Structures are given as structure tokens and as C-alpha cells.
Amino acid sequence: xxxxxxxxxxxxxxxxxxxxxxxxxxxxxxxxxxxxxxxxxxxxxxxxxxxxxxxxxxxxxxxxxxxxxxxxxxxxxxxxxxxxxxxxxxxxxxxxxxxxxxxxxxxxxxxxxxxxxxxxxxxxxxxxxxxxxxxxxxxxxxxxxxxxxxxxxxxxxxxxxxxxxxxxxxxxxxxxxxxxxxxxxxxxxxxxxxxxxxxxxxxxxxxxxxxxxxxxxxxxxxxxxxxxxxxxxxxxxxxxxxxxxxxxxxxxxxxxxxxxxxxxxxxxxxxxxxxxxxxxxxxxxxxxxxxxxxxxxxxxxxxxxxxxxxxxxxxxxxxxxxxxxxxxxxxxxxxxxxxxxxxxxxxxxxxxxxxxxxxxxxxxxxxxxxxxxxxxxxxxxxxxxxxxxxxxxxxxxxxxxxxxxxxxxxxxxxxxxxxxxxxxxxxxxxxxxxxxxxxxxxxxxxxxxxxxxxxxxxxxxxxxxxxxxxxxxxxxxxxxxxxxxxxxxxxxxxxxxxxxxxxxxxxxxxxxxxxxxxxxxxxxxxxxxxxxxxxxxxxxxxxxxxxxxxxxxxxxxxxxxxxxxxxxxxxxxxxxxxxxxxxxxxxxxxxxxxxxxxxxxxxxxxxxxxxxxxxxxxxxxxxxxxxxxxxxxxxxxxxxxxxxxxxxxxxxxxxxxxxxxxxxxxxxxxxxxxxxxxxxxxxxxxxxxxxxxxxxxxxxxxxxxxxxxxxxxxxxxxxxxxxxxxxxxxxxxxxxxxxxxxxxx
Amino acid sequence: xxxxxxxxxxxxxxxxxxxxxxxxxxxxxxxxxxxxxxxxxxxxxxxxxxxxxxxxxxxxxxxxxxxxxxxxxxxxxxxxxxxxxxxxxxxxxxxxxxxxxxxxxxxxxxxxxxxxxxxxxxxxxxxxxxxxxxxxxxxxxxxxxxxxxxxxxxxxxxxxxxxxx
Numbered sequence: 001x002x003x004x005x006x007x008x009x010x011x012x013x014x015x016x017x018x019x020x021x022x023x024x025x026x027x028x029x030x031x032x033x034x035x036x037x038x039x040x041x042x043x044x045x046x047x048x049x050x051x052x053x054x055x056x057x058x059x060x061x062x063x064x065x066x067x068x069x070x071x072x073x074x075x076x077x078x079x080x081x082x083x084x085x086x087x088x089x090x091x092x093x094x095x096x097x098x099x100x101x102x103x104x105x106x107x108x109x110x111x112x113x114x115x116x117x118x119x120x121x122x123x124x125x126x127x128x129x130x131x132x133x134x135x136x137x138x139x140x141x142x143x144x145x146x147x148x149x150x151x152x153x154x155x156x157x158x159x160x161x162x163x164x165x166x167x168x169x170x171x172x173x174x175x176x177x178x179x180x181x182x183x184x185x186x187x188x189x190x191x192x193x194x195x196x197x198x199x200x201x202x203x204x205x206x207x208x209x210x211x212x213x214x215x216x217x218x219x220x221x222x223x224x225x226x227x228x229x230x231x232x233x234x235x236x237x238x239x240x241x242x243x244x245x246x247x248x249x250x251x252x253x254x255x256x257x258x259x260x261x262x263x264x265x266x267x268x269x270x271x272x273x274x275x276x277x278x279x280x281x282x283x284x285x286x287x288x289x290x291x292x293x294x295x296x297x298x299x300x301x302x303x304x305x306x307x308x309x310x311x312x313x314x315x316x317x318x319x320x321x322x323x324x325x326x327x328x329x330x331x332x333x334x335x336x337x338x339x340x341x342x343x344x345x346x347x348x349x350x351x352x353x354x355x356x357x358x359x360x361x362x363x364x365x366x367x368x369x370x371x372x373x374x375x376x377x378x379x380x381x382x383x384x385x386x387x388x389x390x391x392x393x394x395x396x397x398x399x400x401x402x403x404x405x406x407x408x409x410x411x412x413x414x415x416x417x418x419x420x421x422x423x424x425x426x427x428x429x430x431x432x433x434x435x436x437x438x439x440x441x442x443x444x445x446x447x448x449x450x451x452x453x454x455x456x457x458x459x460x461x462x463x464x465x466x467x468x469x470x471x472x473x474x475x476x477x478x479x480x481x482x483x484x485x486x487x488x489x490x491x492x493x494x495x496x497x498x499x500x501x502x503x504x505x506x507x508x509x510x511x512x513x514x515x516x517x518x519x520x521x522x523x524x525x526x527x528x529x530x531x532x533x534x535x536x537x538x539x540x541x542x543x544x545x546x547x548x549x550x551x552x553x554x555x556x557x558x559x560x561x562x563x564x565x566x567x568x569x570x571x572x573x574x575x576x577x578x579x580x581x582x583x584x585x586x587x588x589x590x591x592x593x594x595x596x597x598x599x600x601x602x603x604x605x606x607x608x609x610x611x612x613x614x615x616x617x618x619x620x621x622x623x624x625x626x627x628x629x630x631x632x633x634x635x636x637x638x639x640x641x642x643x644x645x646x647x648x649x650x651x652x653x654x655x656x657x658x659x660x661x662x663x664x665x666x667x668x669x670x671x672x673x674x675x676x677x678x679x680x681x682x683x684x685x686x687x688x689x690x691x692x693x694x695x696x697x698x699x700x701x702x703x704x705x706x707x708x709x710x711x712x713x714x715x716x717x718x719x720x721x722x723x724x725x726x727x728x729x730x731x732x733x734x735x736x737x738x739x740x741x742x743x744x745x
Numbered sequence: 746x747x748x749x750x751x752x753x754x755x756x757x758x759x760x761x762x763x764x765x766x767x768x769x770x771x772x773x774x775x776x777x778x779x780x781x782x783x784x785x786x787x788x789x790x791x792x793x794x795x796x797x798x799x800x801x802x803x804x805x806x807x808x809x810x811x812x813x814x815x816x817x818x819x820x821x822x823x824x825x826x827x828x829x830x831x832x833x834x835x836x837x838x839x840x841x842x843x844x845x846x847x848x849x850x851x852x853x854x855x856x857x858x859x860x861x862x863x864x865x866x867x868x869x870x871x872x873x874x875x876x877x878x879x880x881x882x883x884x885x886x887x888x889x890x891x892x893x894x895x896x897x898x899x900x901x902x903x904x905x906x907x908x909x910x
Contacts, residue, residue, distance in 0.1 A: 024850060025823065026823045026851050030848060118772055189883055190792065190884075469846055641886060644888050682875050685874070
């Protein structure tokens with residue numbers, strides 16, 4: 001395998017985005033930018049109750065409006081061959097496609113209006129004037145009796161115990177027992193869920209932002225009752241995904257059904273307020289953390305219980321308590337989960353699902369324990385540093401967390417921080433606080449496939465159905481492919497983002513570069529192997545007799561590895577062999593043996609400075625320094641952007657985001673960007689990212705971990721801890737609000 | 746009832762007969778004039794993804810009814826580059842990685858062009874951040890956006906000095 005680890009000059013370079021010019025000129029085509037002839041516009045009608053039934057829709061009034069073409073309701077909606085409650089793939093959740101008149105949450109689709117124009121469809125949707133039989137919605141973390149979960153939606157168990165937690169509690173000399181709450185949050189990618197569905201006979205083409213392109217074809221096909229090859233998904237660009245564009249939802253399915261029913265292409269774009277319902281979210285959590293320590297400040301127990309909301313009809317829960325597995329050495333470890341069924345849409349994976357909520361509570365609880373023990377929070381973490389994975393005792397595939405702590409603390413200037421809160425002020429009299437948190441995110445890898453072709457003109461073509469939702473797949477994957485083929489970046493063509501290409505797996509779990517990149521690298525290596533085979537067996541080649549392993553590819557030529565002067569260009573080798581393209585295939589996944597042998601994670605340390613007005617309690621994050629070790633970094637420019645984006649999501653979690661439910665109707669009261677706050681540019685200052693070098697020979701052939709999600713973890717806790725350090729008020733619910741500090745003052 | 750209007754979009758005169766008074770400039774551009782570069786993010790003036798220039802001023806095209814624009818001059822993201830030559834703001838966004846998914850980017854760039862023309866912010870990062878805060882970016886590429894606007898402001902000032910020298 002050593003030959004595949006050879007890397008050329010593209011990887012590691014801070015190349016600007018290959019799709020950059022398209023994106024700054026408006027030429028990048030997002031799903032809703034497509035406009036096939038004969039297009040109909042669809043608007044879905046959202047339920048304004050959270051539980052009950054629809055008793056009447058004024059279809060006559062809607063149909064009478066000029067330009068309204070059709071109205072889909074449960075009365076005339078065609079049946080879905082593969083029912084909406086069936087589960088064709090691992091990311092399947094029940095959805096609503098007008099198969100009955102039940103309402104299970106606010107903003108669920110209850111009708112779909114088709115118009116010749118967007119304006120007509122919008123007006124028609126208003127005219128339906130739905131009437132309901134409404135029942136009292138069940139909401140919040142105490143909305144129903146909690147149930148023990150068997151799993152978290154990703155197949156992890158609901159309960160994990162290592163050692164004897166009760167003995168750990170008994171042995172503790174000091175302890176904290178604290179409960180933290182986190183709210184419901186909604187992904188809100190800037191591009192709302194959009195689709196253009198266009199049928200041709202029994203084949204449908206979907207312009208659809210999608211994080212699992214090939215897999216989703218099979219799932220749509222199942223529901224629609226057609227073969228998988230009859231579904232084409234085109235998803236060259238996603239306007240953000242964050243986990244929400246991997247799940248099939250009712251409104252998009254209805255657009256496909258409407259296009260089939262009318263025989264015309266249909267465009268649907270969710271309104272911003274409709275993004276608070278059928279497209280997933282992060283459920284609310286209430287987490288109890290009990291930590292005990294001995295005389296040496298080493299943890300005797302880390303006991304983490306999480307209650308999280310889910311819908312009335314699904315089982316997905318935030319696996320928040322699992323954030324306490326894998327990070328700190330402790331005599332005993334316990335993670336338990338419960339679910340609470342409420343009348344909301346089904347939660348789902350949202351950037352760092354489980355890790356973000358769990359880390360927020362864990363890192364604050366660690367801070368509370370350190371203060372109780374009278375030691376520096378960083379020192380406390382170092383005393384409980386895990387050299388092997390706690391519980392399983394597996395070695396880490398790599399773990400440069402010590403260096404992250406050291407480099408982050410150094411850059412931030414952590415040394416000399418007073419232990420007690422409310423000790424620091426700036427020149428303007430603002431309270432200053434410093435906090436830190438550890439960042440942790442697993443480094444999974446999914447099955448992925450790719451194809452590479454060396455063309456007679458010496459250029460390369462590489463193909464895989466990757467998804468670029470902003471992380472930079474168009475660029476980083478091309479860099480990997482170029483190196484595998486021994487070609488400069490500008491001499492390869494990269495085809496991606498369409499379901500007629502090899503399956504690149506899921507763009508999720510921070511694993512896409514490792515997975516799709518691994519497949520591309522394997523394909524390129526395979527193509528070079530075939531080319532070397534041709535050259536070394538050809539007496540006319542200067543490489544004749546060198547043997548496959550004795551050849552390396554560089555800058556469009558094969559060289560003898562022990563004699564650089566013996567070389568031949570790809571084009572010459574192919575020409576003499578008759579001019580046929582040379583093809584390579586890649587098919588990668590992590591073997592169960594490799595997964596079993598090592599614990600695999602990205603790590604990091606985040607340090608935050610906040611300033612708080614002593615009278616008004618307005619809060620500002622003034623500095624945020626993150627140091628991360630995430631294996632091989634393919635493109636430092638893009639990796640830095642990903643990590644910064646994650647850290648700003650952490651800021652958002654700590655201080656901004658919260659969906660608020662109206663107790664009577666069950667509707668979300670702040671379902672727009674005026675009420676559901678996310679950071680704006682003015683909220684972001686003093687942001688720094690350090691990437692700590694890390695070689696990982698086990699995680700995958702390329703040594704790649706992931707950078708997409710880890711930035712949120714650690715950051716939420718760091719900010720919460722800094723607010724406490726500035727004010728002396730410990731707020732145990734997120735987001736931290738001015739009134740929480742006022743109440744504590 | 747129909748509403749004939751005549752406006753200039755990216756330097757081209759467009760005579761449009763609107764069949765519907767409810768059409769916003771954003772939907773006119775995207776659905777009727779084949780200019781989908783301008784993006785819809787919220788359709789109610791809260792995110793800035795639909796920012797274009799009208800008579801040199803940055804506005805939210807989702808809040809502007811097309812029928813009110815008879816005689817207006819509109820510039821969208823498609824009209825910013827000079828052939829293959831990127832506008833300095835566009836080039837700076839690529840260089841400084843001022844975007845990730847790219848969906849809010851047309852609005853960010855048009856807003857930045859408007860901000861620079863307003864002349865209030867200069868290269869002061871704090872003023873740039875404030876002046877760009879009407880344009881949301883969920884990927885949170887704000888660090889790169891601020892650097893890009895600052896760099897472009899500097900370069901445009903230098904180009905102006907050179908041109909007048």
C-alpha cells in the first residue's frame with residue numbers, strides 16, 4: 001500500500017476554489033436556478049396547528065384564482081407506491097405526502113398548489129384557508145413521559161457503561177452534579193430546500209441539493225415505485241446542507257408527485273419559515289452531568305444522562321451523552337439517553353449531531369469541576385488526559401491534543417488567567433472573561449467509489465458523485481485526484497455532483513474528503529498501475545523491465561524510481577499502445593478490522609475571550625482561538641474556512657440560536673431570520689485557527705480525518721465558561737441571554 | 746391588467762410587460778429574465794442574498810416590486826465582471842475565500858460593491874463588518890468576507906489613483 005501514500009504537489013496547497021469564479025459571477029447553478037420549458041411553480045401549504053386533523057380546504061377558491069393549475073390535497077393526491085413510513089435507506093424518516101389528513105407538527109404540508117407563476121401559486125395557497133380539528137400540542141422536554149432509547153438514529157446504543165459508575169461516585173472526594181439545557185435549533189442553510197422535478201415517461205430528473213446523491217436515487221425510486229436507474233439527481237452545488245439535505249422530506253416528494261401527475265416540470269422552493277418543520281432540526285436536550293474526582297484531581301466517574309426531544313412518530317434523538325465517551329480518562333464512564341415525544345417535526349443530523357449539544361454541557365461541567373477543585377481548567381483536562389480511549393482502552397490512531405492545548409493556550413495567552421471569576425476588566429470598564437473547551441469529533445469513513453481515466457492527450461478525467469455544500473469538494477477532491485494521477489491540477493477534468501457518476505457515499509460525518517478522496521486516489525493509482533504495466537512491458541519504452549513498483553508518476557510522466565532520467569510521458573505510452581484510454585477504478589471503505597483496532601478522532605482546543613457590559617450585560621465574543629489536529633490537511637485555505645465556520649456555529653449555539661414554540665398552537669414563533677438569530681458579520685472578530693500537524697497511518701490510506709464539524713465542539717463550552725469567568729454567573733441553558741445574567745447579578 | 750415597464754439590466758434595455766403587479770424584482774430577474782445569479786434566501790428582506798444595485802444603491806430585490814422600476818438601472822452579479830475580467834470585489838472574494846457554499850455570495854458581493862461606493866467603511870474591519878451585516882452567511886465565511894472587502898477597497902483606491910495620475 002505504500003505506493004498509494006506517495007503524494008504530489010497539489011495536496012497540501014492552499015489552492016483557491018476551483019468553483020470560485022462560477023460562484024462569484026453568478027454562473028454556479030443551484031437547484032432552483034433551473035428553468036425547464038413548461039415549468040409549473042409549486043407552493044406548499046403549511047399546517048398552522050401542531051396536532052389534529054385538517055377538516056376543510058377551500059379548493060374551489062384556490063382553483064378559481066387565475067393562473068392556479070392544480071391543487072393537491074389528500075382527496076386527490078396519488079398514492080405513494082413506497083409508503084412515506086417505509087425506510088429504504090439509513091437516513092429515512094417518515095414524511096408527509098398528503099396520504100391522509102392528519103397533522104403531526106406545525107408547518108407540515110397539508111396541500112400543494114401549482115401555478116403558472118410563483119405569484120399565482122402563492123395566492124392560491126393563501127386562498128385554501130384551512131380549517132382544523134386541533135388538539136392540544138405536546139411540547140418541550142416535559143411534554144410527555146420520557147422513554148428509554150434503544151439507539152440514537154445512527155445505530156449507537158442508547159446506554160454505554162464502562163467500569164462501575166456507582167463505585168466511581170462513592171470514591172469521589174469532590175463532585176459536581178449539574179444540569180444543562182439546549183434548545184431546538186434549525187439548520188437554515190441559506191439555500192432553502194428546493195427542487196425542480198422533470199419527468200420523461202417513467203424517468204425523472206431531479207435538480208436537488210443533496211448530500212448523498214447516488215443513495216438518494218434508490219430511496220426516491222423506492223418511494224415512487226420505479227427502478228433506481230430511472231432517477232437522476234443533479235446536485236452540482238448545495239447552498240449549505242449541514243445535515244438537512246440528506247433526509248427525504250414531504251414537500252420535495254410532493255413536487256415530484258405533482259410533476260408526474262401534471263406531466264409538466266415542477267419547481268418548489270421552501271419559504272424561509274417553512275424551513276422550521278419538515279426538513280429536520282436539532283432537538284432540545286436536558287443533560288445531567290455528574291463528575292467525581294479523587295485527591296489527585298483525577299476523575300473517578302463521568303456520568304452523563306441526556307433527555308432529548310423527538311417527534312411523535314420517529315425515534316431520532318440527539319446522542320448528546322455520547323460526547324462523554326472517548327475524551328477524558330475516568331475511572332468509570334456512563335452515557336444514558338432518553339427520548340421525549342413531542343408534536344414537532346422529526347429532528348435529524350445537524351452539524352455535529354449529538355457532539356455539539358453533548359460537548360456544550362460536558363465542557364461547562366468540566367469547568368465547574370475544575371473550579372470546585374481549585375485548579376486551572378486546562379490543567380484539570382491535562383490531569384485527565386486519555387492516552388488510550390477511555391472505556392475501550394483502544395489506542396488512538398493519532399491524537400495530537402496535547403499540542404492543540406499547548407499551541408492554542410500559547411497563542412491565546414492563557415497563562416496567568418485568574419481562577420476566580422469577575423477579576424478582569426478592560427480599559428472601558430467591561431467585564432472580561434476567559435474560558436476554554438476541548439473539541440472532539442469522530443473520524444469515520446464511508447464506502448465510496450470513483451473512476452479515473454488517462455486520456456491519449458496526457459490529461460486525466462476523474463469522476464465521483466461528490467457533494468460540494470461549501471466544504472470545497474470541487475477543489476480538495478481534485479487536488480487528491482491530480483496527485484494520484486501524477487498530473488498538475490489544471491490537466492485533470494473532475495466530474496462530480498450527479499448521480500450518473502460512481503457513488504461517493506455521504507457528504508456527512510466530516511468524512512467526505514476521506515471517503516470520496518480515498519476512492520479518487522485509489523482510482524488514480526489503479527490507472528497509473530495499468531499505464532505502468534503497459535510501459536514496463538514494452539521493449540520500446542525507456543521504462544522497459546522496470547517493473548510496476550519501480551515506477552512513479554509525476555507531472556504527466558512515468559519515471560523509474562531508481563533512475564529519474566529514465567522516463568516517458570503518459571501520452572507517448574498511450575500512443576504506442578494504440579491510443580486507447582487507460583482506466584482505473586477505486587472502491588474504498590474502512591475495514592471492520594481497522595475500525596476495531598484503533599479509536600479514531602479529530603481533536604482540538606478552543607479558547608474564548610468575552611466582554612460583558614457590567615450594567616446592561618450585553619455580551620461580545622472578542623477573541624476565539626482554536627487549535628485543531630485533524631490528520632492530513634488537503635487544502636489549508638479551505639480547512640481554515642471550515643474550522644472557522646464551525647467555531648462561529650459554536651458562537652451561534654452559545655449566544656444566538658433558539659427556536660421558540662408557542663405553547664397553545666405549537667407553532668414556532670420566531671421562524672424567520674428576524675427572530676431566529678444567527679451570527680452576522682459584526683458578531684465575528686478576533687477569530688484564529690491553528691492546524692496542528694498530525695500524521696495518521698491508520699485512519700485511511702491518505703491519513704485524512706475531517707474538519708467540517710469539530711469546530712462547534714469545544715467552542716460552545718469555551719464561550720459559556722468565559723461568560724461565567726467574566727460575570728461570576730453560571731448560566732446552564734443555551735443560548736445565554738442578557739436576562740440570564742441580569743437574574744444572576 | 747398588464748404593466749409595461751422599461752428598465753436597464755446590466756447595461757441592456759429590457760422592455761417587460763408584467764402580467765402581474767405582485768412580481769418582485771427578484772422573481773423578475775430569476776424567473777422571467779433568465780438571470781438566476783441573484784438568490785432568494787428569505788423573500789422578506791432579512792438575509793441579503795438577493796442584493797442588487799438599483800441606480801448605484803444596494804437594495805433587497807425581494808422587497809422591491811418590479812412595477813416600481815420603470816426607468817431604473819439595475820446591476821446584478823451577472824453584470825459585474827468585464828468579460829473574463831473579474832471585478833476587484835469578485836477577485837478578492839476568491840482570493841480571500843470569502844464564501845463556502847456560494848449561495849449568499851452574489852448578494853455579499855453586490856452589497857460590498859455598494860458599501861465601497863458609499864465610502865463610509867474604508868478598510869476599517871469594524872466598519873466593514875457593520876456595513877456587511879445585512880448579508881447573512883450560514884457557512885459563516887465572515888472572516889474571509891471582511892478581508893475580501895478590505896482588500897478590494899484598497900485595490901480599487903489604488904486603481905483610481907493610477908488612473909488619475
